[in-house]
Amino acid sequence: MTRGWGGWAVVVLALGCATASAQQPLDWPRESPPPPLPARQVHFPPYEIRTLSNGLQVVVVMHHEQPAVNLRLMIGAGAASDPIGKKGVAALAGQLLDQGTATRTATEIAEAIDYVGGALGVGAGTDLSFVNVLVMRDSFDFAVDLLAEITRTPSFEPAEIERQRQQVLSSIQVSLDDPAYLAGVVFGRLVYGEHPYGMPHNGTPQSVLSISREDLQAFHMAHYAPNNALVAIVGDVVAEEAFASVERVFSDWERRPLPPSPSTELPVPRRRVVVVDKPGSVQTAIRVGHVALPRNSPDHLAFDVALKILGGEGGNRLGSVLRTERSLTYAASADVTSRRFGGDFMAKTDTRSDATAEALQLMVAEVSRLRRERVGRRELENAQAYLSGTFPLTIEAPNAIAAQVLESLLYGLDLDDLPRYPERINAVTVDDIQRVSREYLQPEQLSVVLVGEAATFIDDLAGVGFDDVEVLSVSDLERFLGPGTAQAVFDSPLSAP
Amino acid sequence: MRPITRLASGRLPWVCAVSAVAGMVVFSATVETAVRPPKFEYEIHKLDNGLTVVLSEDHSTPIVRSELVYHVGSKNERPGRTGFAHLFEHLMFKGSHNVLSDSHLTLISRVGGDGNAYTTEDATTYVETVPSQYLPLILWLEADRMATLRIDKETFESERQVVKEERRWRYEDTPFGLLSEIMYDQAYSVHPYKHTPIGSMADLEAASVDDVQEFFDTYYVPENATLVLVGDFESSEALALVKQYFDRVPKAAHPVPRDIPREPPQTGERRITLTQTENWPLPAVIVAHHITYDGHPDAYPLHIAVKVLSDGQSSRIYQRLVYDEQLAVSAFGQGTIIDDPNLFYAVSLVRPGRTPAESEQALIGQLDRLKNEFITDRELQQAKNQFARDYVFTRATVEQKASHLSHAAVIHDDITTADAEFDIFMNITKEDVQRVARTYFTEENRLVLTIQPPAPAGRSFLRPGDEE
Numbered sequence: 001m002t003r004g005w006g007g008w009a010v011v012v013l014a015l016g017c018a019t020a021s022a023q024q025p026l027d028w029p030r031e032s033p034p035p036p037l038p039a040r041q042v043h044f045p046p047y048e049i050r051t052l053s054n055g056l057q058v059v060v061v062m063h064h065e066q067p068a069v070n071l072r073l074m075i076g077a078g079a080a081s082d083p084i085g086k087k088g089v090a091a092l093a094g095q096l097l098d099q100g101t102a103t104r105t106a107t108e109i110a111e112a113i114d115y116v117g118g119a120l121g122v123g124a125g126t127d128l129s130f131v132n133v134l135v136m137r138d139s140f141d142f143a144v145d146l147l148a149e150i151t152r153t154p155s156f157e158p159a160e161i162e163r164q165r166q167q168v169l170s171s172i173q174v175s176l177d178d179p180a181y182l183a184g185v186v187f188g189r190l191v192y193g194e195h196p197y198g199m200p201h202n203g204t205p206q207s208v209l210s211i212s213r214e215d216l217q218a219f220h221m222a223h224y225a226p227n228n229a230l231v232a233i234v235g236d237v238v239a240e241e242a243f244a245s246v247e248r249v250f251s252d253w254e255r256r257p258l259p260p261s262p263s264t265e266l267p268v269p270r271r272r273v274v275v276v277d278k279p280g281s282v283q284t285a286i287r288v289g290h291v292a293l294p295r296n297s298p299d300h301l302a303f304d305v306a307l308k309i310l311g312g313e314g315g316n317r318l319g320s321v322l323r324t325e326r327s328l329t330y331a332a333s334a335d336v337t338s339r340r341f342g343g344d345f346m347a348k349t350d351t352r353s354d355a356t357a358e359a360l361q362l363m364v365a366e367v368s369r370l371r372r373e374r375v376g377r378r379e380l381e382n383a384q385a386y387l388s389g390t391f392p393l394t395i396e397a398p399n400a401i402a403a404q405v406l407e408s409l410l411y412g413l414d415l416d417d418l419p420r421y422p423e424r425i426n427a428v429t430v431d432d433i434q435r436v437s438r439e440y441l442q443p444e445q446l447s448v449v450l451v452g453e454a455a456t457f458i459d460d461l462a463g464v465g466f467d468d469v470e471v472l473s474v475s476d477l478e479r480f481l482g483p484g485t486a487q488a489v490f491d492s493p494l495s496a497p
Numbered sequence: 498m499r500p501i502t503r504l505a506s507g508r509l510p511w512v513c514a515v516s517a518v519a520g521m522v523v524f525s526a527t528v529e530t531a532v533r534p535p536k537f538e539y540e541i542h543k544l545d546n547g548l549t550v551v552l553s554e555d556h557s558t559p560i561v562r563s564e565l566v567y568h569v570g571s572k573n574e575r576p577g578r579t580g581f582a583h584l585f586e587h588l589m590f591k592g593s594h595n596v597l598s599d600s601h602l603t604l605i606s607r608v609g610g611d612g613n614a615y616t617t618e619d620a621t622t623y624v625e626t627v628p629s630q631y632l633p634l635i636l637w638l639e640a641d642r643m644a645t646l647r648i649d650k651e652t653f654e655s656e657r658q659v660v661k662e663e664r665r666w667r668y669e670d671t672p673f674g675l676l677s678e679i680m681y682d683q684a685y686s687v688h689p690y691k692h693t694p695i696g697s698m699a700d701l702e703a704a705s706v707d708d709v710q711e712f713f714d715t716y717y718v719p720e721n722a723t724l725v726l727v728g729d730f731e732s733s734e735a736l737a738l739v740k741q742y743f744d745r746v747p748k749a750a751h752p753v754p755r756d757i758p759r760e761p762p763q764t765g766e767r768r769i770t771l772t773q774t775e776n777w778p779l780p781a782v783i784v785a786h787h788i789t790y791d792g793h794p795d796a797y798p799l800h801i802a803v804k805v806l807s808d809g810q811s812s813r814i815y816q817r818l819v820y821d822e823q824l825a826v827s828a829f830g831q832g833t834i835i836d837d838p839n840l841f842y843a844v845s846l847v848r849p850g851r852t853p854a855e856s857e858q859a860l861i862g863q864l865d866r867l868k869n870e871f872i873t874d875r876e877l878q879q880a881k882n883q884f885a886r887d888y889v890f891t892r893a894t895v896e897q898k899a900s901h902l903s904h905a906a907v908i909h910d911d912i913t914t915a916d917a918e919f920d921i922f923m924n925i926t927k928e929d930v931q932r933v934a935r936t937y938f939t940e941e942n943r944l945v946l947t948i949q950p951p952a953p954a955g956r957s958f959l960r961p962g963d964e965e
Contacts, residue, residue, distance in 0.1 A: 028594050028645050028745070033604060034633040040559035040729060042628075065557065067532035068889045107820070110810035115875065117882025119809075136532045136886060163823065170779075170826040170848060177672040177778045280775040283665045314606045324599055327658035330666050350666045382607055389609015392628050396558040397894050 042392045044419035045401050048239050049409075052247060054255045055227030059405050060242045061234045063398035067137040069235035070399055071147050074406060075129040076230075077223035080196040080262050080341070086215055088203020090223075092164060093216045094124035097131060099160040102153040106160055109150070116142060122150070126197060127340045128410060129223070137236045141245065147231075148249035151224060156216045168208050172200075176474050179285040179350070179451040182276050186472075187287045189481055190274060190447035191344045193267035204478050225256040230409055232402040264341040266291050269445035273461070275471045277454035284356040284452030288363050289346035292440050295338035295411040301424055302432040303336060303345075303440055305383055309433070310334040310370050311347055314386025315379060317366050318347060326362070328355050340411060345440070353453050357460035360448065364465075368443040375433050388422035534889045536916045539902060540732055546748040547720025550739050551902050551912065552732040555895055561629045561728030562895035564903045565639050568723070569716035570619040571694040572757055572837060579689075580696015581704050583616040584660050585712050589623065590614075591652045594645035598652060601638055608634065616694050619836040620907055626896060629729040633738055640742040643722065646713055653706045664695050672776050673846070676948070680783055683769055684840055684944050688760035718749035723907050727899040757837065763787055766940050770947040779826060779849070782856040783946040784864065785842035788937050791834045791908055795936065797922055798929040799832045799841060804880035805872050805930070806830035806843065806863060811879075813866070814843065818859050824851045828860070836908060841937060853947045861945075867934035871927040884922050 047061045079090045098113075098120055099106040113120045116139040121132040131151055135143040175181035185200045192198030202208070231250070233242040269290035293299055309315035311334025318332035332349035347367060351359040395401055408415050417424065450457070454471055461469055472480055539553035574581050592598035605612040610627030612635075625635040668674040678693045685691035724743070726735055789795045806814045807830040818828040825845040833839040843864065845856035872880075891897050905915035 031595055033595075034637050036608070036630040036634065037632065039628070039630045042559055066534060066889045066893055068886070107811065107816070114809035114811040115879045115882065117879070117884075117886035119886065134886070134890065136882075136889065138532050163820070166823070166848070167826065173849070174672050174778045174826070174846075177776050179670055281670055283662070283670050285670075313611070323659060327655040328662070330659055330663035350662070350670075352662060352665060382603075386606045386609055389607075389628060390611070391609065392558055392560050393609065393611065393626055396560060399893075 042395075042422075044395055045398070047401060047405055048243075049405070049415075050243055052226065052251055054251065054253055055225075056246070056250050056253065057230045057409055058243060058246050059230065059232040059402060059409070060237070060239045061232065061398045061402050061405070062237060062239055063234065064236050067236050069135055069137055069140050069143065069233065069237055070402070071131075071133040071135075071143050072232040072234065072399075072402060072406065073131045073147055073151055074230045074410060075151075075224055076127070076228045076410060077219075078124040078126050078128045079199070079201040080126050080339070081219075081223060081259075082196060082199075082203075083215065083219075085207065086203075086211055087199045087207040088168065088201070089211055089215050089219050090124040090129060091201045091203065092161070092168060092208070092211055093154075093156075093219045094122055094129045095164050095168070096156055096160060096216065097122040097150045097154045099164060100155040100157045101149050102155060103149065106157075109146070112142075113146065118143065120146075120150075124201065126201065140237060144245040144249050148253075151229075152253060154220060156213050156220070158213060161211075161213055161216065165208060165211070168202050169205055172202060172205060172208070176477070179278065179281065179283070182278070182474065182477070183285040183287045183348075183449050183451045185477070185481065186274055186276055186451070187289070187346065187447060187449045190272050190449065191269075191289060191291055191346075192342075194483065195266055195342070196262045197266075197339065197342065199481060204481050206478055206482075222259050225258065226250060226253045227255045228258055230406055232406055234398045234402045262341070266342045269442050269447070271445050271447070271468075273448040273466050273469045274450070275454050275458065275469055276449070276451040276477075277471055277473050278451055279453050279455070281452040282353060283350045284353055284359075284450050284457060285348070285350050286356065286360055286363065287346055287348050287449040288360070288367065288446050289344055290442060290445055290447055292336060292343045292345045293338060294340060294342050296340075296413060297338070299436050299439070300336075300338055302428050303436045305380070305387065305425065305428050306370060306375075306433045306437050307334050307336050307345055308383045308387065309375055309379055310366060312383075313390075314383040317370075318349065318363060321362050321366060322349055322351070322359060326358075328352070328359050328362075332363070353456040356450060356452060356457035357464045357466075360450070360461070360466070361464035364443060364446060364448075367441060367446065371437045371441040371443055374430055377430055380428070380430055380433060384425050384428065388425040391422045532885070532889070534885070534892060534919065537898065537902065539912070539915075541906070541912055542736060544719065544740065544743060546744065546746055547718070548743050548746070549723040549906060550736065550743075551723065551725040551906055552730075552735050553725075553727045553898060553902060554730060554732055555727055555898065556729050558895075559629045559729045560626055560895060561632050561635075561726060561730055562899045563625045563627075563632075563635050563639070564725040564899045565623045565643075566723045566725070566903045566907045567621045567623075567717055568619070568721050568753070568907055569621055569712075570617050571692065571696070572618045572689040573716065573754075574689055574692075574696070577700055578696075578704055578708060579692040579700040580660070580664075580694070581700070581708060581712065582621055583694050583696065584657065584701060584704060585709065586614050586616045586621050586623075587656045587660055588648050588653065588709060589642055589646060591656060592647050593642040594647065595641050596638060601642070604634065604638065610635070617835075618690060618694060618839075622903070624896070624899075632726070632728075632730055632735065633742075636738055636742045639724070640746055643717060643719070643743070644746045646709075646717070648706060648709050650706045653709065657701060657704070661698060661701055664698065664701070668695060670776060672778055673781065674776060675773070676781060676783075676844070679771065679773075679948060680785060680840070680842065680944075680946060683767070683946055684785055684787070685760055687758045688837060689757060690760070690837065690839060714750070716753060718753065719743065719746050720749050721753045723903060725899045725903040725906065727895040727902065760787070760838065763942050763944075766943045766945070768945045770949065772949045772951060774951045777948065777950040779950060780847040780853045781948045782845045782847060782853045782860065783842055783944070783948070784857065784860045785840045785944040785946065786864075786937050786939075786942050787838060788832060788834065788841045790838050791836060795933045796834050797918075797925050798933040799834060799937070800884070800922070801872075801877070801880045801925055801930050802841075802867055802934060803830055803832050804883050805867070805876050808880070808883050813863050814860070817863060818845055818856065822855075822859065823848060824855050824859055828856070830860075830863075853949075857945060857947070861943075864934065864938040867930065868938055870931075872930055874927070877925075877927050877930070881923055881925075885919075888919060 118135040311318040322332040334347040542550045612625045818825040828845040830843040832841045843860040906912045
């Protein structure tokens with residue numbers, strides 16, 4: 001696109017006058033930040049949990065300010081439970097929940113929820129599948145009925161399967177132009193190998209094409225059971241009425257034996273560097289990390305604080321180095337992802353193509369430093385101050401409360417820990433940070449993914465210590481995600497820039 | 498802790514102005530409306546230096562949200578300086594008389610708070626949410642930079658690089674990331690809505706540290722600012738604190754200029770086909786019409802039209818283009834109703850195996866249908882119920898409440914609209930919807946823009962639709 005004004009020719013004109021800065025009013029005082037007011041009491045809002053005789057767990061969070069109710073149902077199985085070779089079944093089954101039931105067509109469901117001014121969301125994640133229904137208070141009974149209907153009796157009509165299948169394939173196609181998607185799926189594969197956590201939720205074009213109606217019905221039959229489900233009712237309801245409504249629509253849902261859990265074996269971290277060549281890119285998406293720990297690990301909290309120091313709120317060494325000091329990026333961060341059977345840590349940034357090697361080197365150096373050196377007491381205190389101080393911000397919205405309770409139930413965590421979060425954060429010590437960093441960070445075994453125009457940076461990688469590099473083109477992706485590539489490095493690069 | 502600055506994109510779909518409509522609608526007692534949301538409780542003050550202050554108590558959680566809105570955005574940029582309002586927003590985190598560069602957010606995160614800022618076409622907003630006892634801290638921080646921002650050349654240069662990375666990341670290397678930029682560039686000739694808030698790389702390069710001083714003196718003055726506080730405080734105590742820190746900010750030396758060029762009316766249909774070589778996986782068809790500004794009586798019926806066309810899977814565009822005929826991977830209609838007249842646009846991302854011409858015909862067909870026949874009573878009621886839902890569900894948190902109040906106070910220049918628009922919306926008729934459709938969805942006011950991916954289109958193994 002050309003534009004009406006400007007042009008590169010004007011670049012240097014502005015640099016003549018160097019030191020202009022905003023004027024200061026003469027009488028502006030020199031002073032320190034003011035002290036706080038007296039602190040106010042923080043209470044974790046009340047909630048109630050009951051379990052129906054068929055095993056369905058029900059959470060109610062009452063909140064009467066706005067005349068609205070949110071109903072959230074979670075099934076304890078998602079993409080990680082996809083059958084071998086059928087990646088994408090959980091996602092497609094989730095997507096089809098509201099596309100027709102035993103009693104209503106997709107269009108009838110859409111018309112019903114839209115008419116009452118509601119909203120409906122369905123789908124699947126890694127460890128769970130979900131249905132969310134959002135309505136005004138006067139449509140609560142309607143919403144409870146709808147929730148049960150689409151959870152229990154999806155029809156998986158062939159025509160709807162084809163529609164949604166095409167949607168999935170199209171969205172994969174669009175995603176192949178998205179560096180964040182490419183980096184994410186390749187990172188998952190490198191880190192988790194052939195464990196189910198290592199594949200994209202939506203599957204690949206080939207796996208999606210292979211899914212049959214029977215696959216979807218079998219997944220639904222196996223996993224959608226009351227003893228594998230949680231329901232939360234959040235908002236302007238009375239608890240007894242909410243429990244009674246859930247009982248009314250779900251009490252005759254029969255408990256079933258559940259299939260065995262997917263494999264819990266995770267691969268051992270091993271250094272591997274993969275470049276996804278995307279000619280024409282102006283930036284490189286950089287992802288660095290390896291497997292870490294499951295959500296219910298007793299070290300999870302301390303490791304999370306360590307990663308905040310590396311790249312999160314209240315700390316963020318990566319941001320300081322890559323953005324503040326070097327202006328290499330708009331954002332740099334590090335995060336822990338922890339699931340039922342395992343998790344990972346990932347540091348990420350996006351930088352202009354010619355700075356790729358420099359940014360990668362700086363990121364890896366920061367991971368190494370966190371493992372090598374004790375963090376400063378002040379640095380830890382800043383991270384703790386953020387994490388414990390922000391607690392009241394995390395319990396404002398009733399949905400946020402429900403999400404915390406559901407997460408605890410899903411991963412079998414101690415519910416009593418929820419209101420104790422600030423104290424638990426403040427109990428983490430410098431020694432704890434060093435211990436978990438040494439135990440869970442292995443800088444020599446990092447998986448590295450670089451998505452960008454390979455020709456602009458590939459020759460720089462050896463100079464920063466990465467000389468064993470595999471290069472893929474986007475069209476190699478399906479093969480890369482297929483079986484047999486998890487541990488075997490490609491004999492020769494699939495394509496050389 | 499970094500400022501994760503966002504630019505205008507996720508505008509609340511229902512936000513629109515009503516002050517001009519208030520006397521004109523016939524109130525009906527028989528509206529079959531959804532549950533009525535509670536009204537805001539707030540007070541509004543103006544300090545001697547011109548700063549507008551809105552206070553709204555909410556004692557449900559011990560936190561407070563602050564929004565400081567400067568009524569300056571990308572539409573105030575002069576030619577050759579596109580992107581400057583947003584670049585300037587970044588510079589506001591680079592230090593002032595009592596605050597070191599990059600310390601603003603550190604001071605906030607150390608008390609458990611979150612801070613951020615964002616720039617739209619019309620306004621630049623600085624936000625903080627903190628535990629309520631830290632209200633003095635955020636007021637002190639905002640007043641310090643309002644009065645004494647301090648930028649040197651080195652800081653300016655390094656932040657310019659960060660903003661260029663933001664542009665690359667958010668727009669240039671993202672599928673369809675440049676759709677808005679291309680559309681607005683084609684749709685406008687002189688009004689600054691011709692460019693989006695991120696601006697062009699060339700103009701970002703051309704900006705100088707001298708521009709900073711001028712922009713700051715011109716627009717970052719109390720009379721151009723509105724401070725909204727929502728949360729767990731007593732209003733009298735909060736007002737005293739606001740005065741303590743902001744009364745000493747001097748009054749502006751000059752009135753804030755409002756001389757923004759007007760866009761001349763379009764006099765004939767414009768049809769444009771382009772090819773994007775990067776990050777454009779599917780053909781996109783855009784049918785756009787120039788519409789009115791936020792506050793015009795036509796704004797509400799246009800929002801009803803958006804809902805009928807595009808809210809939910811039963812909406813007309815979804816049913817026709819995505820579900821029934823499967824012409825599109827994704828299709829929607831959207832109205833951008835803001836300070837100055839902007840666009841109503843319908844978009845189709847064309848499904849592999851189908852043609853842009855089919856999508857164009859279908860989108861125009863849906864707009865024509867709004868002109869040729871009334872929407873049904875059920876559709877009208879559904880749109881109102883959906884509006885009520887949006888209204889209720891976007892007022893749950895102090896952040897959302899502050900956003901509503903600041904929008905009403907700054908963009909509508911009438912804070913009563915934060916509540917009053919509910920009744921006005923509920924009384925829109927199907928005749929109103931047809932009237933605005935006939936006013937704006939005309940052929941001479943239309944832009945048909947087709948943006949093609951590079952040829953050969955895509956990669957065959959990823960296009961199973963082609964193989965059927």
